[in-house]
Amino acid sequence: MSGAYTWLVAHVLFPLHERLKGHDTVKLRRRLEESQWWPREKIEAIQLLRLRRLLARAQVHVPYYRALFARVGFDPGRVERVADLGSLPFLTKADIRANLEALKADDAQGLARSNTGGSSGEPLIFFIGKQRVSHDVAAKWRATRWWGVDIGDPEIVVWGSPIELSRQDRLRAWRDRVLRSHLLPAFEMSQARLDGYLATIRRMRPHMLFGYPSSLALIAQHAEKRGVVMHDLGIRVAFVTSERLYDHQRETISRTFGCPVANGYGGRDAGFIAHECPAGGMHITAEDILVEIVDEAGRVLPPGEAGEIVVTHLATGDFPFIRYRTGDVGVLDDRSCACGRGLPLLKEIQGRNTDFVVAQDGTVMHGLALIYVVRDVPGVAQFKIVQESAEFTRVLLVTGPEFQETSLAAIRTGLARRLGSGVKIEIERVAEIPREASGKYRYIVSKVAP
Template identity: 65%
Template sequence: MPSLYTRFVSGALFPLHERLKHHNSVALRQQMERSQWLKPAELGALQLQRLNALLSEVGQHVPYYRELFAREGIAAGSFKSLSELQRLPFLTKAVIRANTEGIKSERAQGLARFNTGGSSGEPLIFFIGKQRVSHDVAAKWRATRWWDVDIGDPEMVVWGSPIELGAQDRIKAIRDKLLRTELLPAFEMSEAKLDSFVAAIRRKRPRMLFGYPSALSHIAKHARAKGQRMDDLGIKVAFVTSERLYDEQRALISEVFGCPVANGYGGRDAGFIAHQCPSGGMHLTAEDVIVELIDKDGRLVAPGEAGEIVVTHLATSDFPFIRYRTGDVAVMDTASCPCGRGLPMLKEIQGRSTDFVITLDGTVMHGLALIYILRDLPGLASFKVVQHSRERCEVLLVPEPAFDSSAPARIVAGFKKRLGEGVQVDVNLVDAIAPEKSGKFRYIISHAV
């Protein structure tokens, strides 16, 4: 039974917050809580209807797609089946970088600028409108409620945060206090920091945890090593995302915190793609996203086979993500979930892995602390960071024509600020970055001990 304050936040305060931001996430969440029980054929019909509406809109008001449809002879908004989506070319990070202005809708207002590329190693700048934000908030909110927790329940978030906070961050801090959400910065994992994290979690006694699986498992391992119980706090669930969740991480987090672990998959670029329900199913947000799995030649894989995830987000008419190649690999689940929801499922997600690095003084730091320095640099096609030891770090960059020649010096300064002034940082420009022997890409590799 949710507390009186939780009911106030979920039913009044947060809806007011969303209305003030011109989001319609409350109504969308209510719709999603009904549509999740639709049968697969009904969901497919809903997807087709929304796909045609999206293509009709972008075909009229997005220059890139208006020209594409005219060139390919595609009558936007007239598809008879979802399979016709394969007539459209893939959208890649390189295509977006080359056509950023052309992908913006002529009708878009108040677009927010974002960047990503942490786990993919390919920096990307893109834009999101209020429609897309509303849908992502609604999808995450629905998945949260699957676990008998809600907005307003005490929450501890272990996440990356900037070193310096601006005015907007301070406003966000006030909002988080009202919503009973508290942030623990995941970039630094020194002994003292880990002690303070354990103490903060015990003090707050959150109903839910949220964070990187690597960070939560690191805190859990520390608490166990210190003999500190964490399974007596009443934590209902630990939500993890942004990295691949390994079995040993799930087991450790669940054992130490005394709660189930709910995996989530998505990204700022591709959207809120899938989330695990209490019955174990990794359900796609099928009302908002169409997911295709393709092989190396761009062809759809057979059911049960691994393929690269390609996403069409149906709420992105302001800056469309249509057949967007994520670079992640997954397997579709052909079974039905015991929960009874008609939402399709992913069986296995094989992508996404970001490592920790170790500073000169031995502090364990999340790899995203270094990635954030790189991912917003203009003219950078891809990158890789190899920490050979605490004393030496190598940065491989694949530059594009617009690459700023002064960037390497800024990278060195930024890395030294985080790793230690005594660290040698070698920045090397290369033509290409090869994958690992396994064929997978890793963009933060640390050999430091």
């Protein structure tokens, strides 16, 4: 019956849902499942064609790029190779903040406001169109099917984004029930909450788990501590994303749940960049996304050398991301994957890490529980939260002209509500927050072992 219901969802209900939203997800997923087997040269030809279209549209319809192209003397009509993109300046988070309206295409319709999770300490607001959403959903859908998991198969999602957690209205709850997707909040993971999570997973017997590697590893560790068997549930894969996946996390999750772990890399801003296949290759969604690796001087690096990941998303004509600096560090791979797909590979992804914090009463929480207290405060440009001990937490703030002094009390109250009323919260206003050796900000550092 499970197979029949999954077929109904994947072939009837979900396609209808997407059509009603004006998305081309189903058609795009089918195309992606065909193009993934193309030779590298054919994929690169499609990239070039779509890049030319994106650049031409940006020149005509996007005020920011119309002015930029004129200023640097860039002619989209003369682009003959993907490498010609290197003559354009990078797009940074600061550029997006300063030119939010000018980055919108003048003919765009139905743009939706979005924002990043603030993992870099620099929250970012931007807009996405229906084309972008369709392509990203199709890319993720293709990746889940690599592991024998389809839309409609039961899944457990361990997540903490307020975008997900704030939309549990009747329509959303109904949709999740139809799709058999069950959300477990990653913010608070007390012993009692973890016991409940184990019971839910055992009862639901999902085909896949999806979430932060740190969260799934914590649940796995709790199962082992409690002596609760979880490897007999028929889970096919555990998808992890949004943080760096460490070897010990992969081993713990796989051992406890009796399934392989598939790593994914991407973000709300940059899109669904890459996902791991069963043969172990981190395949870039090359039909939609161009990836460059650059050094500190902005020079493009060859495969095998580590540098900042720069992304051009080819389905962002309504709000273009062209040579967007992600702030992440990675390495391209020039080898082919044993699976036979022609999609290029990421060899390594560095610099992503989301810590847990420990409340005064011992409750373990995902670091995002603190991040969201500070992230959306008007006027906060950058921040870093350092949990020095169970009784003392420091907050470094870089603020702009919109920041109100009354927000300081709100931040203290919000953090104390999560960490404990007896915790001392010290807030320091600074001109700049130093970067880590990797070149990224660490938005949260906990010196308290969970």
